[in-house]
Amino acid sequence: MKILVGYKGVNVGKDLLKIALAHAKAFNGEVLIVTSMVGGGKSEQSKVQDAEENLEKAKNYFDDQGVSCKTHLLVRGLDAGEDLVNFATEKGVDEIIIGIKSRSKVGKLIFGSTAQAVILQAECPVLSVK
Amino acid sequence: MKILVGYKGVNVGKDLLKIALAHAKAFNGEVLIVTSMVGGGKSEQSKVQDAEENLEKAKNYFDDQGVSCKTHLLVRGLDAGEDLVNFATEKGVDEIIIGIKSRSKVGKLIFGSTAQAVILQAECPVLSVK
Numbered sequence: 363m364k365i366l367v368g369y370k371g372v373n374v375g376k377d378l379l380k381i382a383l384a385h386a387k388a389f390n391g392e393v394l395i396v397t398s399m400v401g402g403g404k405s406e407q408s409k410v411q412d413a414e415e416n417l418e419k420a421k422n423y424f425d426d427q428g429v430s431c432k433t434h435l436l437v438r439g440l441d442a443g444e445d446l447v448n449f450a451t452e453k454g455v456d457e458i459i460i461g462i463k464s465r466s467k468v469g470k471l472i473f474g475s476t477a478q479a480v481i482l483q484a485e486c487p488v489l490s491v492k
Numbered sequence: 493m494k495i496l497v498g499y500k501g502v503n504v505g506k507d508l509l510k511i512a513l514a515h516a517k518a519f520n521g522e523v524l525i526v527t528s529m530v531g532g533g534k535s536e537q538s539k540v541q542d543a544e545e546n547l548e549k550a551k552n553y554f555d556d557q558g559v560s561c562k563t564h565l566l567v568r569g570l571d572a573g574e575d576l577v578n579f580a581t582e583k584g585v586d587e588i589i590i591g592i593k594s595r596s597k598v599g600k601l602i603f604g605s606t607a608q609a610v611i612l613q614a615e616c617p618v619l620s621v622k
């Protein structure tokens with residue numbers, strides 16, 4: 363069982379990692395933690411570094427629990443949703459886990475376009491975590 | 493681990509039941525198969541009977557695999573999404589599994605309003621299955 367976790371950074375999705383860990387343990391699976399960035403532009407340099415550090419921290423979380431984990435930073439010029447779905451297909455992933463915590467300006471919970479794209483287009487089941 | 497499966501009938505969601513079974517086994521959990529109908533009107537009588545028969549068939553599927561399973565037909569005058577979310581909260585469900593197979597008139601895969609409501613409003617993680 364290969365589980366892909368769509369990961370935006372260390373400050374969001376604490377429950378996301380907790381639930382991914384529970385699934386990885388239950389299915390005796392391996393975890394791919396993936397952050398997707400469009401790339402390009404000067405401001406991206408520090409973002410890439412932040413993303414790499416956040417992925418490293420997430421990897422430590424799984425390593426500490428004895429769960430096999432790899433990290434991937436995707437910078438392929440694609441929208442995050444398309445990027446995650448393509449990568450999941452390339453890697454033969456069995457389950458994708460994503461966080462859905464987007465809120466509108468007035469605080470209403472809304473569907474982020476990345477989450478929608480992943481849920482609709484993925485070839486495998488998608489677990490949405492708040 | 494309590495797993496709620498939002499179930500529309502026996503002809504859809506074969507993968508849905510297969511994946512629910514895999515999850516129930518991995519987590520050593522119990523399954524609640526739930527069909528929600530708004531209710532009211534004369535035409536509902538035969539629909540209720542169909543729904544009960546479909547739930548029974550689904551229950552047999554889990555029984556045959558030795559997985560604990562209960563069925564619930566909800567006719568509480570609520571939209572399916574709201575109904576499933578409320579029921580999941582009432583029962584202390586840990587994971588909801590739903591099918592998302594809605595297509596528009598031109599065949600494009602679209603987000604059903606029930607699936608959207610469940611994913612956004614549920615208090616627990618929601619697994620979407622195609």
